[in-house]
Amino acid sequence: MKSPVRCFLLSPVLLILSLVLPAYAADRPLRSVGLTVGDLGNPFFVQIAKGAETKARELGGPAVKFSAASSGYDLNLQTNQMEDFIAAKVDLIILNAADTKGIAPAVKKARAAGITVIAVDVAAEGGVAATVMSDNVQAGRLAAEFIVKKLDGKGRVAIINGPPVSAVMDRVAGADAVFARHPGIKIVSRDQNAGGNRMGGMNVMTDLLTAFPELDAVFAINDPTGLGAALAIKQARRTGVFVVGVDGAPEAQKALQDPKSVFLATAAQDPFTMAAKAVEIGFGVLQGRTPEAAPVLIPVTAVTQQNVATYQGWTSK
Numbered sequence: 001m002k003s004p005v006r007c008f009l010l011s012p013v014l015l016i017l018s019l020v021l022p023a024y025a026a027d028r029p030l031r032s033v034g035l036t037v038g039d040l041g042n043p044f045f046v047q048i049a050k051g052a053e054t055k056a057r058e059l060g061g062p063a064v065k066f067s068a069a070s071s072g073y074d075l076n077l078q079t080n081q082m083e084d085f086i087a088a089k090v091d092l093i094i095l096n097a098a099d100t101k102g103i104a105p106a107v108k109k110a111r112a113a114g115i116t117v118i119a120v121d122v123a124a125e126g127g128v129a130a131t132v133m134s135d136n137v138q139a140g141r142l143a144a145e146f147i148v149k150k151l152d153g154k155g156r157v158a159i160i161n162g163p164p165v166s167a168v169m170d171r172v173a174g175a176d177a178v179f180a181r182h183p184g185i186k187i188v189s190r191d192q193n194a195g196g197n198r199m200g201g202m203n204v205m206t207d208l209l210t211a212f213p214e215l216d217a218v219f220a221i222n223d224p225t226g227l228g229a230a231l232a233i234k235q236a237r238r239t240g241v242f243v244v245g246v247d248g249a250p251e252a253q254k255a256l257q258d259p260k261s262v263f264l265a266t267a268a269q270d271p272f273t274m275a276a277k278a279v280e281i282g283f284g285v286l287q288g289r290t291p292e293a294a295p296v297l298i299p300v301t302a303v304t305q306q307n308v309a310t311y312q313g314w315t316s317k
Helices: 002-020 043-060 075-087 104-112 136-150 166-179 198-211 223-235 250-256 271-286
Strands: 032-037 065-070 092-095 116-120 130-134 155-160 185-189 217-220 242-247 263-268 296-298 301-304
Touching: 032 043, 032 075, 032 271, 043 065, 043 092, 043 271, 065 075, 075 092, 075 104, 092 271, 104 116, 116 271, 130 136, 130 166, 130 271, 136 166, 136 217, 136 242, 136 263, 136 301, 155 166, 155 198, 155 223, 198 217, 198 223, 217 223, 223 242, 223 250, 223 263, 250 263, 250 301, 271 296
Parallel strands: 032 065, 032 092, 092 116, 116 130, 130 296, 155 185, 155 217, 217 242, 242 263
Antiparallel strands: 263 301
16 A cells, blocks of 8 residues: 555656756767857857867767857847757757846756756856856956056056956956955946957047046956957057956967067966866766756966966967
């Protein structure tokens, strides 16, 4: 009599668990991967795509279908891209969210379709299986420490901000923590969003140069923004202002090799490794392995005019 009762009691529990737990089946092959990132015109995201595709073919074989799309940091466009991946029944989505919170409904829909979603570079809400990103707080901290040291703890600094994603917010938070320990540092601007690109950096920097006749340094949330800001400074023939970025991009590396450049440092990421790790974790989920709950953080390194000669740069490993 006990056995039928146990079966009767266990069945609702199993039903509840099947509704609550992600619909990941074990030992699924990796046949197709969809990638959506902020801007494939940015070399950083080109390396993200290369890292993801290389690891996907390593794990799933040369026949793996790989699709990469650029959202342009447009939430609606990225939502449509996610819809396309769902319709194509991809096995894995690597997501660089255009909006950390806004992308949540699309993530939930992908999960409901049994698709594994891994967030890369920035966090994404909605129940991604895992998140792989650079240590962006460290990146902001390294950039700010360089600025503080260069200014001997006293000066006027502008922060050129970017899209409202976790990576950008973490970088600014890391920089803020350093600046807060140095009362001689005055933040004159912090809320202008340059869109994470060179043109935006030029436009915002042009406005900053007009608004602040006295300005000593700029923290740009990524290298394209910083390089655009440096170009605006050069075109305005403004002296006494330098720029620090984040990425370690090839063009930033080139700028650091120029002794006349006002772009003086960057916190270098490893986008290829980051994306490869995201695909590796996603493949593990398909095989039934439980990923780490905490974000996987990839360390960054400070690259300056003084040590750029030893910097290896971004490479497809």
